[in-house]
Amino acid sequence: MKDIFTAPFVEEMKKMTANMYRLGWDERNGGNISYMLENDLVAEYLDPTQVIRTIPIGFEAKSLVGKIFIVTGTGKYFKNVMDDPETNLGIIRIAEDGCTAELLWGYKDGGKFTSELPAHLMSHMARLSVDPDNRVVMHCHPTYTLAMNYVHELDEKKFTHTLWEMCTECIVVFPDGIGVLPWMLCGTNSIGEATAAKMKEFRLVVWGMHGIYGVGKNLDEAFGLIETVEKAAQIYMLTAHLPRINTIKDEELKELAEYFGVKYRKDFLNC
């Protein structure tokens, strides 16, 4: 059996959480990540028959039975993952009943997975139904994206359109746009269900006045989506109070999307 502390997925989670912390997107215990792993790869590092303990998940994740995820712990700080991954992360497998998580490694201090597990697992189910390659769900509180929530209408078309205008790359990186939910109580099955419903259509979902979710086939892809939104939101917040002299026009956004051959939300443009 190989040493779990050298596993590529533990390394990736360490580096990603440290990077996100340094960007200021994950103050205190803010943010959470779930990453679906290959069972065969996990078996090189952990004995799959050794379940440390079981934890109820509070809903049914039938289509994820037998799937294994590495998940950040609830109340845990991203800044601490690097030095103590075994306390701040856990590896769970969804049990046969679909309602229980079997802990295979981690949460060493008796802790458990993120309080946002409903939004994560329900989003995994929703994304896998439209994209079988999806593996990662990432949540964080990026500063400018959050600031923008207070001064911009929380309307999917308007929010997406404003961000597309802020950087030339935006419509190419997230042509499918951004889903937006109003403020809702976090950590609940309800916000999980609402997020998952948006995830059938979008790879990015803003939680009004809370943060953002991004997904992808790997950590980089989910991170890159959020990073691009955050950069555009920063440009917006740096310029929103100033007279707008220049802008990327809708015809130019269309030209970009067509040149790069991306399937974009035509209904989010005004031309």
Ligand code: 13P
């Ligand atoms: P957890 O510490 O439970 O992951 O919660 C952090 C968070 O961002 C809640 O939305």
Ligand code: ZN
């Ligand atoms: Zn949050």
